[in-house]
Amino acid sequence: MHVRDLAGEAVAGVLARPLRSALTTLGTVLGITTLVVTLGVAATAGNQIVGRFDELVATAITVEVPGTTTGPPLVSWDAVERVTRLRGVESAAAVADAAEGTNLSVRSNDLVDPTRVTTQSLTVLAATPGLPEAARGRMTQGRFYDDGHVRRGDRVAVLGDEAARMLGVTRLDRAPAIFIGKHAYTVIGILGDLRRERDLRTAVVVPPTAGRQFGLRDVTRVLVNTSLGAAGLIAGQAPSALSPGNGDLLQVISPPSPTRARDGAQDDVNALFLILGLVSLVVGAVGIANVTLVTVMERVQEIGLRRSLGAARRHIAAQFLLESTLIGLTGGVIGAALGVVAVVAVSAVKQWTPLLDVRLAVAAPVAGALVGLLAGLYPALRAARMEPVDALR
Incomplete structure (x- = not known):
């Protein structure tokens, strides 16, 4: 056929x-x-x-800085400026948190009122002025401290919104003060709406010059936000920019690939x-x-x-x-x-x-x-x- x-x-x-x-x-x-x-x-x-892809996850980088027992710290406080100059970096901030700064006694006044709980155990952090942008938050009241406060060593503090509620600080027009141990600090701002580093909501943030009193001398981590698509490149460049010659000692936590x-x-x-x-x-x-x-x-x-x-x-x-x-x-x-x-x-x-x-x-x-x-x-x-x-x- x-x-x-x-x-x-x-x-x-x-x-x-x-x-x-x-x-x-x-x-x-x-x-x-x-x-x-x-x-x-x-x-x-x-x-x-x-x-x-979720921009927050895809652009957030954290650089962990190990502590040193001898010699200078691996990352100085002014090293953040070198990171912000990298192309693709939108914001960055250095943070110091240590065991000495956790569960510190913080109270909103120096009077003993047996009818109210005015003393709270809160975490105290030291950070550079770029923290609100790096933490993807905003100042719900007041302002964040600037380079002038840091250079002068002013006793100012910024409260997380939950910390402010716990301490009963609701208004800043009369420059309220809080007491960390025996030291008084003027509250100039309340930080809220955090999309990153949500533990800051229950923390007290002070300038690096003031943080030395609580053992917060060295940078422990650096928060970096990049433009979408630049996270992989910045993750490779940030350690060298923060600590030239010792970048391999830093641990970079970068987002997964989209x-x-x-x-x-x-x-x-x-x-x-x-x-x-x-x-x-x-x-x-x-x-x-x-x-x-x-x-x-x-x-x-x-x-x-x-x-x-x-x-x-x-x-x-x-x-x-x-x-x-x-x-x-x-x-x-x-x-x-x-x-x-x-x-x-x-x-x-x-x-x-x-x-x-x-x-x-x-x-x-x-x-x-x-x-x-x-x-x-x-x-x-x-x-x-x-x-x-x-x-x-």
Whole structure:
């Protein structure tokens, strides 16, 4: 049998029962559509993660500074200025926190009132003036101290909003004072709305010159905020800028790569929905096998006539295999088209940029044809095994 004749017979067999062929194709269409939509939407959504990655997480860098028992500190207080000059750095601040500064007795007045709790155990920190920007917060009242306060050694303090509530400091217009141990400090501001370093809400922040009284002499960590996409570069440059020659002793805590997050999200979505697509393909394959087997049983006389006229077993098997492959191929083409349309529609609704792989659109029809080919193996072999005499009888 010529290949052209074989193809003509297969097409005629498929079109002889159009409604049955259409219903048989539906299973493959659903399976291929699910696969294309799954892979397309996962790739598109994963691509959006990079563009919409949480800016706070993607741009926050913390440099941990170990303490030294001998010699000068690894990072000086003025080293923050060198970091802020790096291209891509938006804000930075140096912070000193030590065991000596935790659970210090802080009270809002020097009077003993047995009816009120005026003394609290709070953490005292020393920081450079850029702390509000570095901690992604704002001054809810008053102001933060500046370089002038630091140079003069003024006894000023800034309270976290929770610390101010605990101490009963609600107004700053009368320059309230707090007492840290025996030392009085004027409260000039309240820091709140912190998106980073939330432990500052219950802390008392003083200038570095004042922090020496509480053992806060050396910088223990540096907070750095970068522009989106510059975190990796700044994470490599910041240690050298803070401590030239000793940068390898500093520990940099940098955000994870947005690309890694995108790949992880895409893998999770693929793993979840690929199962649905494979199940749909299996259902489609079972439908093709069932319908092809029924077709074989209905066309027993045709098979017997063809065999009696000289058709070989391979010709019969090839005809039914080609019919089932055509059904699978048709389902693959339609499913790929519907899947691409669905991905574009979802992207349009979400205002995303659709990300489609050309190889996926080409592979989907091939996958449909392969499903049809595998599904038609058993019916084709059963048709090929029929003896002409038995079939005609």
